[in-house]
Amino acid sequence: MATTSRPGVSYVMPVLNEAGYVESAIRSVLEQDYRGPVEIVLALGPSSDGTRAIVERLAAADPRIRLVENPGMDIPIGLNLAIAACRNPVIIRVDAHTELAPGYTERGVADLERTGAATVGGIMVATGAPGFQAAAARAYNSRFGLGGGAYHGDDAKEGPAESAYLGIMHAGLLAEVGGFDETLRRGEDWELNYRLRQAGHIVWLDPKLRVTYWPRSTATKLARQFFATGVWRGELVRRLGARNPLRFFAPPLLVIATVLSVIAIPLHATGVLSGIVGWIAALVYLGPALYLVLLAVAGATSEGTPADRIRFASVIAIMHYSWGSGFLLGVVRGAGNAVDTSRTES
Structure with a gap:
């Protein structure tokens, strides 16, 4: 009682x-x-x-x-x-x-x-x-x-x-x-x-x-949740600036490096980027490459079946890329009326 x-x-x-x-x-x-x-x-x-x-x-x-x-x-x-x-x-x-x-x-x-x-x-x-x-x-x-x-x-x-x-x-x-x-x-x-x-x-x-x-129980809902969270974290960076912890900037930097890598690949392949400029531009591949290594280590050291390990590594990528993309949007334009639709849409 x-x-x-x-x-x-x-x-x-x-x-x-x-x-x-x-x-x-x-x-x-x-x-x-x-x-x-x-x-x-x-x-x-x-x-x-x-x-x-x-x-x-x-x-x-x-x-x-x-x-x-x-x-x-x-x-x-x-x-x-x-x-x-x-x-x-x-x-x-x-x-x-x-x-x-x-x-x-x-x-x-x-x-x-x-x-x-x-x-x-x-x-x-x-x-x-x-x-x-x-x-x-x-x-x-x-x-x-x-x-x-x-x-x-x-x-x-x-x-x-x-x-x-x-x-x-x-x-x-x-x-x-x-x-x-x-x-x-x-x-x-x-x-x-x-x-x-x-x-x-x-x-x-x-x-x-x-x-x-x-x-969240599905990839779509998790991505929506993390994207919205990233957008609002970007809004907080606009409001508070450097008073946000440095760790919040890692996922958006990964997104930027990945986008630059996608742009650079055909430019390298066609010779548009060559010589010393090409070597300097190739540094953008370092971030995504190291991230793939991180995902491989995460999957290999997790528990469960091979399918469980692949799923675990995939979830990490969903979290980071969704959050990082939302963060960049929030920093650039603010959060506006962004909402977390993971609870309101199927």
Whole structure:
């Protein structure tokens, strides 16, 4: 039986077209053994796959679940609407594609109190059904796939961080910096943590806080998701410039080198590029060539059948090229009205 010996927590979850995942996500929250009052506030977008019926059924059966409408679908707006409806001093962000590990809430709130941080987050542990989704999960968990992000690997160290997955946050400090930026459609977590750090607060990473994440289940959906994420990261570079980590520039440089290589191949073959100019121009092949070596190493060192290994290497390429292409578009023209269609289109 929960007691009120711990501060109340409010889980906030943006939901759109998540019929296959949302019930498990909510169950993982309700099953947290937390010694304090809890509520779940769902920001419900205009789903077309039966998600609304699922969450309304769950809310009717449990008064801890409340719904707010998010007609515009944008995640930051939905998060702010949910946060505005919260009654408790601790806000915990969860996504409909995730499941919290047992003890997540108790440990996270203790971390928040122990460290004095504004927000605490943990590790994304991707998982997937056999086939493409499992390959995508392996790529998420591998430094070959999302290399550099502290919350994507088992070698993460506890301590202050640039960012952390999802977030267990002080409601007051969240309000102090203005909540999530509603002009963003992707990258809102990183941007919020950036503002918290700029305001002198601590973002704390605890790798013992683990969240299961279910990635997109098809190549098309994954490419759409990563392209949109790249576009919005490009928008953040336009806004913040060099204050973005250098690792974000690797995929777009790969895309540029690959495009230049495609242009250079026929020019070399026909002799248009020759002599010293040709040798200098041939340097553009180095990036794609090294990347092919990286994909080969990634596939060879991964687990599973030969088909699994090829699929894993292919997923990494989809991630990098989609993200890098989106990034370049975002830097050149801004994000505009770009959306992630991986949840709204089949």
